[in-house]
Amino acid sequence: MSGFGRIKRWIGDHLVMALGLLVLVYMFVPIAVVILMSFNDNSKSRNLYAFQNFTWNNWTGMCKPDGMCAAVGKSAEIGLLATIVATILGTLAAFAMVRHDFKGKSASNVIIFLPMASPEIVMGSSLLALFLSVGFSLGFWTIFIAHVMFCLSFVVVTVKARLTGLDSNLEQAAMDLYATESQTFWRVTFPLVLPGILGAALLSFSLSFDDFIITNLNAGQTTTFPMFVYGAAQRGVPMQVNVIGTIMFLISIAIVLGGEVNNRRKARALAA
Amino acid sequence: MAVQAPEAAPPPRAPAVRPRRKLTGYWLILPGALWLGLFFVVPFYSLLATSLYDPNGSVLGGYDMTYHFANFVDAIKDYWEPLLRSLGYAGIATLICLVLGYLLAYAIAFKGGRWRTLLLVLVIAPFFTSFLLRTLSWKLILADDGFVVDALQSVHILGADDRLLATPVAVIAGLTYNFLPFMVLPLYASLEKIDGRLIEAAGDLYASPVRAFFKVTWPLSLPGVVAGTLLTFIPAAGDYVNAQLLGNPNTRMAGNVIQDLFTKTSDYAAAGALSVILMLIIVGMVMAYVRTAGTEDLV
Numbered sequence: 001m002s003g004f005g006r007i008k009r010w011i012g013d014h015l016v017m018a019l020g021l022l023v024l025v026y027m028f029v030p031i032a033v034v035i036l037m038s039f040n041d042n043s044k045s046r047n048l049y050a051f052q053n054f055t056w057n058n059w060t061g062m063c064k065p066d067g068m069c070a071a072v073g074k075s076a077e078i079g080l081l082a083t084i085v086a087t088i089l090g091t092l093a094a095f096a097m098v099r100h101d102f103k104g105k106s107a108s109n110v111i112i113f114l115p116m117a118s119p120e121i122v123m124g125s126s127l128l129a130l131f132l133s134v135g136f137s138l139g140f141w142t143i144f145i146a147h148v149m150f151c152l153s154f155v156v157v158t159v160k161a162r163l164t165g166l167d168s169n170l171e172q173a174a175m176d177l178y179a180t181e182s183q184t185f186w187r188v189t190f191p192l193v194l195p196g197i198l199g200a201a202l203l204s205f206s207l208s209f210d211d212f213i214i215t216n217l218n219a220g221q222t223t224t225f226p227m228f229v230y231g232a233a234q235r236g237v238p239m240q241v242n243v244i245g246t247i248m249f250l251i252s253i254a255i256v257l258g259g260e261v262n263n264r265r266k267a268r269a270l271a272a
Numbered sequence: 273m274a275v276q277a278p279e280a281a282p283p284p285r286a287p288a289v290r291p292r293r294k295l296t297g298y299w300l301i302l303p304g305a306l307w308l309g310l311f312f313v314v315p316f317y318s319l320l321a322t323s324l325y326d327p328n329g330s331v332l333g334g335y336d337m338t339y340h341f342a343n344f345v346d347a348i349k350d351y352w353e354p355l356l357r358s359l360g361y362a363g364i365a366t367l368i369c370l371v372l373g374y375l376l377a378y379a380i381a382f383k384g385g386r387w388r389t390l391l392l393v394l395v396i397a398p399f400f401t402s403f404l405l406r407t408l409s410w411k412l413i414l415a416d417d418g419f420v421v422d423a424l425q426s427v428h429i430l431g432a433d434d435r436l437l438a439t440p441v442a443v444i445a446g447l448t449y450n451f452l453p454f455m456v457l458p459l460y461a462s463l464e465k466i467d468g469r470l471i472e473a474a475g476d477l478y479a480s481p482v483r484a485f486f487k488v489t490w491p492l493s494l495p496g497v498v499a500g501t502l503l504t505f506i507p508a509a510g511d512y513v514n515a516q517l518l519g520n521p522n523t524r525m526a527g528n529v530i531q532d533l534f535t536k537t538s539d540y541a542a543a544g545a546l547s548v549i550l551m552l553i554i555v556g557m558v559m560a561y562v563r564t565a566g567t568e569d570l571v
Contacts, residue, residue, distance in 0.1 A: 009481065013383065024394055025481050027452060030409035031401050037412070085418045093304035100297025110299055117502065119510020121527040123548045125534055126315030129322040132540070149311040152304055210403050212513060213527070217534060225368025229404045233517060237408060245405040246517060252400035256393055 031249060038242035065238035071228035078140065079208040082147035087201045088153025089148070091193075097156065097158065115153045123150065124214035131218065138220030146214050151204040157205060162196025175242045192268045195259070202255060209248070228260055312468065323544030337541060343545040351529050351546055357528040361440065361515075362508035365447035365456075370497065372448070373455030377496070378489075380456075381463035395456050395531045407446055407517050414442050415517070438520040446514035454503040462496025463489075500567045502558060508522055526550050 041055035063069035093112070097105065115123065127146050131138060170192065173181050174184040212226040219227060323343055348355070380391045380429040389480060398406065414420055414436040423431040436442050466489060474484035490497075512527030533543035 016375065017379045017383045020376045020383070023376040023452075024391070027395070027398050027449070028407040028450065029413065031398060034401055034405050036488070037409075079346055088305060090302040092300045096297045096300035100294070100300065102297035102301065107296075108305055111305065111313065115312055116309065117506055117558075118552065119506055119527075121510040121512065121530050122319070122547050122551045123312070123315070125318060125543060126319040127528055128534060129318035129540070129544060130311075130315040133318050133321065147312055148307060152308060156304070191403035206400055210399070212404055213531075214510070217531070226402060226404050229402065229408070230513070233404070233408060241402075241405060245401050249397075249401045253397060256397075260389065260393070 011162060015218050028079055034242045034245045034249070037239060038246045040242075042239060043178055058243050062240055062243050064162070065240050067223065068225075068228055068238065068240060068244070071223045071225045074140075074222060075209050075225040078143050078147060079205045081206040082144055082151055082208045083201050085107075086151035086155050086204045087197060090152045090198055090200060090204075090262075093152070094156045094159035094163055098160055110155050112153050114148050116157070117211040120150075120211075123206050124217035127214070128217045139222045142218045142220065143215050143222060143224065146218050147208040147211065150214065152209070155200040156204055158200040159196045161195065162199075166192055186210050188242045195263075198259070202252070206252060287500050292454060296349060310497065317546055319544050322540050322545075323548045325541040325544070327539070340541065343541050345540055347395040347545040347549055349508065350542070351526065354526045354529045355546075355553070357440075357515075357523065358509045358550070359557075360524075361444050361447060361525060362511075365444050365451065365508050366501050366505040368448045368454050369445075369453070369455040370501060372422060373452055373459050373500060373504075374493075374497075377456050377459035377463050380566050381460055381466075392457075395453055395460075399453060403450060404513065404517075407435060407450065407513055410442070410446050410449065411437060414445065437518065438523075440519070440523050442518040443515050443523050443525075446518045447508045449503045450511070450514065451504035453506050454499040454507065459493065459496040462493045462499075462540065466492045494565065498562065504559070506554055506558070 028129065036051060038058055039054050039056070040051050041053040041057060093108075096102070097108065097112075124146070127142070128138075128150075130136075131142055136142060166189070171184055171188055174188045175181075179187065210226060211224075212230060215224055216227055216230070223231070225244065232238060232241065321337065322335075324337065324339050324341065325343075326338040326340055327343055327346070376395070380388055380395075382392050412418065415438060416435050421430060421436055424436075425432060425434070430436070434447075470492070470496045471484055471488050474488045475481070479487060509525075510527050512525055512531055514527045515523050515528050527550075530543050530547050530550070533546065
């Protein structure tokens with residue numbers, strides 16, 4: 001290749017990386033704004049959408065806005081319950097899909113895939129139509145039902161990916177060493193799948209905590225955190241919501257990075 | 273980690289415990305299937321029924337099932353504009369996402385090296401801040417006295433009195449931003465599987481990098497393109513949060529109308545009809561698209 005071509009190639013190579021990183025930066029701009037605004041003191045001005053003065057007050061007086069922390073609590077409660085149920089049901093289903101053969105498997109596959117490919121507004125309004133027609137009163141439990149429903153598919157897909165990627169030689173070896181089927185499962189299979197299950201649970205919780213469209217249709221008088229933000233957006237958002245946003249972001253980043261560090265340490269321990 | 277196209281799973285290998293035709297499989301899938309059946313499949317029937325109610329019903333007086341198919345005609349007549357806007361905005365946002373997402377996925381897959389995992393974590397990191405808060409941030413970024421508007425005004429792309437907030441541009445920008453990760457992940461899953469030697473071979477056979485891209489990389493990444501565009505377009509077409517927070521009354525999308533009909537005016541029959549129409553249009557478009565793209569093994 002000519003020198004000129006090589007230069008062109010070098011630019012081409014690094015251009016792609018630079019543009020890719022630019023896109024990544026773009027994805028983080030709004031998060032930076034959320035973090036910045038959590039330190040914004042807008043008590044002196046009515047302009048809600050500009051940075052005025054630096055303050056710690058939003059962090060120290062986190063729960064000042066009426067009903068906000070109650071809404072956060074409600075979201076956490078629903079998120080936790082929905083995550084536990086969705087993770088259990090989804091993990092069982094993932095094992096069924098990968099490890100067992102049964103009639104209606106491809107139909108199940110379609111039904112598991114569809115909720116991820118349906119617009120939320122349609123799923124939400126369908127559920128609402130169902131609840132209205134059977135006279136189920138809207139509130140905590142209808143939100144819970146909806147959240148388990150849309151988290152389930154994501155759990156199945158995540159756990160399935162982990163399960164199909166599993167090195168089956170390990171299980172074979174356990175069986176060769178006279179482990180019973182249940183010993184093999186609990187000593188070998190389950191620990192290997194566990195990271196996938198935990199990842200699925202984390203994903204479920206953040207999906208549930210963050211959901212607005214389906215929740216808003218099926219919430220009745222219950223207020224979750226996203227509903228609080230949406231309601232407040234009509235009047236003017238209290239700056240404290242950004243504190244909650246920042247905390248959520250930091251916690252999940254810590255969990256993900258913690259998991260990654262743990263993985264690397266394990267990999268190194270195995271290599272040593 | 274988050275949204276992976278179903279075909280992204282590695283090829284199946286022979287599991288240690290061979291699949292058995294026993295009842296265990298049924299027992300394992302039953303609870304989940306039951307939940308999805310009761311709260312995902314059955315509701316569609318309820319929605320369909322609701323869309324055929326007598327439009328003169330009310331919350332207090334109850335709704336009569338009159339098989340009022342005219343609800344559909346009325347819904348299209350009254351709300352064709354928001355419907356078209358939903359499809360148009362979502363379509364444009366999907367195209368922009370495809371360009372941006374392809375750049376990012378390509379960069380991570382081919383130039384990421386040992387930073388790949390970290391970069392992927394960064395792609396899904398925005399999911400961990402509330403969707404509504406991120407959308408509200410765009411309100412601030414695109415505000416009339418914000419730096420984006422100032423910058424665009426100083427290079428005369430925007431006139432002195434033009435604004436971004438409360439325009440279709442803001443709504444499309446919001447949609448693009450919010451659904452970009454759904455595009456990047458399946459694209460990455462596809463691109464990552466491509467054997468780099470194929471692209472090198474194209475180069476050895478005197479294909480220019482551009483030609484190699486369009487003849488080798490792009491065709492091989494098509495499953496990811498199809499999955500990514502679907503996962504972006506579908507939620508974007510049903511979204512109403514961006515239109516509500518970043519738009520104005522003239523940028524209302526179908527989702528806004530459905531939401532209002534259900535919760536504000538309690539016009540369940542019309543809301544149901546519009547919801548069914550939106551779903552049918554999306555299913556129709558998806559099927560046509562998947563057929564032309566030739567990846568029928570998507571599900």
